[in-house]
Amino acid sequence: MLTYTIRRLLGALPTLLIIVAVAFFMMRLAPGGPFDQERALPPAIEANIAARYDLDKPLVVQFVLYLGNVLQGDFGPSFKSRDFSVNELIAQGFPVSLRLGGLAMLLAIVVGVSAGATAALRQNSGYDYGVMAVAMTGITIPNFVMAPLLTLVLGVYLGLLPVGGWGDLRHMILPVIALALPQVAYVARLTRGSMIEVLRSNFIRTARAKGLPERVTLMRHAMRAALLPVVSYLGPATAGIITGSVVIEQIFGLPGMGRYFVLGALNRDYTLVMGTVIFFGVLIIVFNMLVDLIYGLLDPKVRYD
Amino acid sequence: MTATHPEIDVDAGKAVKGRSLWADALYRLRQNRAAMAGLFTLLAIALLSVFGPLFSPHAYDDVYWGYISHAPTLENGGHLFGTDGNGRDLLTRVLIGGRISLMVGILATLVSLVIGVAYGATAGYFGGRVDSLMMRFVDILYSLPFMFFVIMLMVVFGRNILLIFIALGLVEWLDMARIVRGQTLSLKRKEFIEAAHACGVGTPKIIRRHIIPNTLGPVIVYMTLTVPKVILIESFLSFLGLGVQEPMTSWGVLIKDGADNMESSPWMLIFPAIFLATTLFCLNFIGDGLRDALDPKDR
Numbered sequence: 001m002l003t004y005t006i007r008r009l010l011g012a013l014p015t016l017l018i019i020v021a022v023a024f025f026m027m028r029l030a031p032g033g034p035f036d037q038e039r040a041l042p043p044a045i046e047a048n049i050a051a052r053y054d055l056d057k058p059l060v061v062q063f064v065l066y067l068g069n070v071l072q073g074d075f076g077p078s079f080k081s082r083d084f085s086v087n088e089l090i091a092q093g094f095p096v097s098l099r100l101g102g103l104a105m106l107l108a109i110v111v112g113v114s115a116g117a118t119a120a121l122r123q124n125s126g127y128d129y130g131v132m133a134v135a136m137t138g139i140t141i142p143n144f145v146m147a148p149l150l151t152l153v154l155g156v157y158l159g160l161l162p163v164g165g166w167g168d169l170r171h172m173i174l175p176v177i178a179l180a181l182p183q184v185a186y187v188a189r190l191t192r193g194s195m196i197e198v199l200r201s202n203f204i205r206t207a208r209a210k211g212l213p214e215r216v217t218l219m220r221h222a223m224r225a226a227l228l229p230v231v232s233y234l235g236p237a238t239a240g241i242i243t244g245s246v247v248i249e250q251i252f253g254l255p256g257m258g259r260y261f262v263l264g265a266l267n268r269d270y271t272l273v274m275g276t277v278i279f280f281g282v283l284i285i286v287f288n289m290l291v292d293l294i295y296g297l298l299d300p301k302v303r304y305d
Numbered sequence: 306m307t308a309t310h311p312e313i314d315v316d317a318g319k320a321v322k323g324r325s326l327w328a329d330a331l332y333r334l335r336q337n338r339a340a341m342a343g344l345f346t347l348l349a350i351a352l353l354s355v356f357g358p359l360f361s362p363h364a365y366d367d368v369y370w371g372y373i374s375h376a377p378t379l380e381n382g383g384h385l386f387g388t389d390g391n392g393r394d395l396l397t398r399v400l401i402g403g404r405i406s407l408m409v410g411i412l413a414t415l416v417s418l419v420i421g422v423a424y425g426a427t428a429g430y431f432g433g434r435v436d437s438l439m440m441r442f443v444d445i446l447y448s449l450p451f452m453f454f455v456i457m458l459m460v461v462f463g464r465n466i467l468l469i470f471i472a473l474g475l476v477e478w479l480d481m482a483r484i485v486r487g488q489t490l491s492l493k494r495k496e497f498i499e500a501a502h503a504c505g506v507g508t509p510k511i512i513r514r515h516i517i518p519n520t521l522g523p524v525i526v527y528m529t530l531t532v533p534k535v536i537l538i539e540s541f542l543s544f545l546g547l548g549v550q551e552p553m554t555s556w557g558v559l560i561k562d563g564a565d566n567m568e569s570s571p572w573m574l575i576f577p578a579i580f581l582a583t584t585l586f587c588l589n590f591i592g593d594g595l596r597d598a599l600d601p602k603d604r
Contacts, residue, residue: 012448018445022454023457027460142581247541247545250544265457273460281453
């Protein structure tokens with residue numbers, strides 16, 4: 001287990017290096033600098049700015065400097081929001097995104113698993129078809145379409161929920177639902193599929209034959225096996241929720257990281273965009289690794305050594 | 306015995322006409338009602354998008370000052386879907402947007418197809434160290450947050466439509482490469498490949514003439530599932546303001562405009578959303594139907 005963890009950590013290093021390198025060189029190859037303005041600045045000031053942000057050094061030196069800073073957890077100053085460092089912006093935005101994403105993930109797991117499992121128990125019933133139709137809709141319709149439509153119906157026409165703003169729990173309901181819906185749908189489909197398969201397997205027949213109560217058979221024996229594919233889906237689900245949060249925060253005007261990322265991208269704020277991409281990349285890699293480790297703990301067939 | 310009734314054997318041979326794999330698949334696809342409905346609806350949307358604007362009395366960038374953010378109406382030559390915030394006919398814009406979205410979907414998928422098939426077939430055919438090196442590279446690419454790199458690409462090189470589909474094609478080839486590689490690994494041990502070798506056919510030609518055509522089934526299925534993914538990413542980028550630029554439009558741009566104005570003019574959101582959602586539904590149904598038709602094991 002320990003050696004496996006270490007090996008995975010070492011294996012993630014080249015990926016991280018590639019993320020940093022691609023982000024860095026792509027941004028630096030861009031035509032037009034971050035300080036281009038309508039009116040050209042005097043050359044002396046330009047030189048000063050370049051020196052301040054190390055832009056006067058050769059590209060390779062800049063990269064090594066940047067890499068060194070990133071390794072120490074420093075993403076440098078923001079090019080556009082002059083008085084802020086990228087770290088400060090991330091520190092401001094991340095708690096909001098974390099709360100949004102965490103709640104969406106929780107909703108996806110709880111609702112998705114229970115809907116999928118109950119649908120599997122009543123296979124081919126009207127309830128089953130209903131759940132699967134909703135799941136198909138959730139998977140097909142992207143969240144940037146779903147979010148405005150939900151807002152229009154629940155917020156504008158029915159007036160049940162606030163349309164925008166940020167503060168108490170009521171403001172979070174619509175964004176969390178819109179963000180979670182595609183993941184709820186995937187989890188429900190996965191759970192239903194694997195549950196149907198598990199219910200046909202020999203160990204469930206054995207459990208029933210030895211007279212276990214149905215509740216114990218389902219909860220302790222069937223669910224544990226049926227949840228394995230769901231656990232391995234949690235990695236891609238994280239990536240999906242992070243990508244989705246970019247759009248959802250934009251729609252609802254939430255002060256999260258996704259919004260900073262889009263603003264940075266539209267303003268050519270190089271350091272902010274690079275910092276966010278690297279931060280998201282690390283998050284996804286770490287989460288994938290955790291999921292693999294948890295999978296090993298749950299599945300008796302997997303041995304790490 | 307055989308000499309006495311030769312004509313019976315001949316007749317029997319004629320009566321049973323063998324059905325090819327493709328005829329079989331086509332039959333199964335026709336039986337799938339969801340897939341067929343999807344196919345016809347999609348065809349209708351595609352024809353409307355391509356030819357509709359030619360018959361519309363309004364060009365997609367005609368501005369009517371008297372009809373800004375007007376609800377659906379029959380006045381002024383008819384604005385069946387209403388007009389947008391600049392007084393342009395929404396029906397025409399939705400159809401023009403459909404052209405762009407469908408074109409991006411198809412072209413980007415073709416880019417991913419060419420790269421993925423060539424890469425996968427090469428890796429699978431050579432096997433060994435070449436294969437593990439090439440696939441290791443794919444694994445690393447898999448774990449990158451691609452959406453963010455595409456966004457960076459848009460930021461860096463400006464927002465033009467040619468770049469969008471090249472970028473999307475470059476992102477989506479990974480799965481294709483894996484599928485083709487898997488197929489190739491099992492194909493290359495088959496007798497007809499050995500026969501081609503024995504006849505002295507060169508490696509590139511074997512890959513082109515014998516391996517790739519035989520991987521076609523799964524590749525077609527995966528292609529139909531890639532098109533909606535690509536359309537989705539393009540709309541996502543356009544929604545963020547990083548895709549197609551004014552006055553040209555796509556469904557993502559229109560949905561973004563609609564979302565901004567939905568309280569006063571809900572039609573600006575509803576019509577493009579219906580078109581995008583219907584197209585995605587159709588493509589998913591067709592993809593599922595093709596998978597069931599071409600690969601009946603997997604049902």
